[in-house]
């Protein structure tokens with residue numbers, strides 16, 4: 590029996606169309622040169638490939654091509670946004686605002702900045718899983734440099750009120766960074782319409798290759814930023830190192846494909862999630878986070894009396910899903926995201942995440958539900974299910 594993969598929030602498979610474009614480029618003769626080798630024709634050909642990918646990405650996101658800074662993914666983009674702004678603007682202020690439910694690449698970067706003398710205000714979400722715009726407004730101070738808020742939470746799928754926060758940050762003259770790793774490709778994000786200053790994304794979350802992403806830096810020419818690394822001055826001096834042409838092409842191809850398919854994909858995953866919840870509804874389960882604000886790509890739930898680790902262990906070879914808890918040095922750490930929403934006890938230790946994609950069929954969703962149901966029955970029979 591083939592393992593059914595329902596962990597697309599962790600990563601997706603490369604789309605065949607994207608792979609074809611990457612392979613064409615990797616195997617071809619026209620663009621293997623260094624895109625920075627402007628002195629010769631092969632270098633210029635590679636530079637042209639990168640330039641057109643940049644234009645394609647910018648057109649999709651509603652920004653200028655020279656505001657797209659290629660990175661290794663969202664982790665690096667998040668670090669570049671936070672540290673790059675904090676270091677360059679230290680004379681103006683040393684205060685940042687973020688939330689306790691951010692991805693570790695934001696939280697760990699903030700913790701590092703705190704050790705270097707910056708102050709960070711961490712906002713808590715409400716019990717529905719989102720940070721209230723009023724809380725952001727109250728946290729702003731005259732020395733606040735930046736607000737960093739995710740678009741869509743990777744564990745719960747809850748979408749944050751980015752448009753409202755963007756308006757209030759713009760009015761207060763504070764920069765806004767949005768970690769959109771779980772949103773770009775899935776939802777239309779038009780930077781012409783929302784005043785977001787910095788936006789992070791990772792290609793592998795929307796059927797592109799791993800190891801490439803970008804930070805969009807709006808008004809880059811006017812905005813002071815420091816690079817994380819020092820080197821050859823590529824990416825407008827913000828991210829040195831030889832550009833990975835094939836990865837960049839993979840990113841732009843994946844984004845264009847996602848844009849072309851957006852309405853179809855959204856309707857499809859919406860139906861997958863609806864059917865999943867309907868079919869699993871025969872078990873005593875609880876969905877975490879506010880349905881109306883949750884991404885159709887992600888569902889986070891607990892089944893009464895069933896511990897997440899025991900369930901995932903039972904499903905090991907049948908179904909690839911994620912646990913809300915992380916096991917570090919032998920101890921199970923429950924999800925800090927769910928905990929921040931006030932979820933404790935059984936629902937906390939029982940939380941699991943399924944994430945959908947355009948590649949799933951309704952039949953696979955039914956099979957996933959069947960496998961979960963069978964695992965729960967086995968666990969009840971064997972009495973190995975109880976949440977401690």
Ligand code: PMP
Pocket residue numbers: 598599661662663664665692694739741742743768770771791793802
């Ligand atoms: N932010 C969010 C919300 C994510 O889900 C992820 C990936 N789990 C990242 C940032 C980091 O992306 P990457 O590992 O591709 O750098």
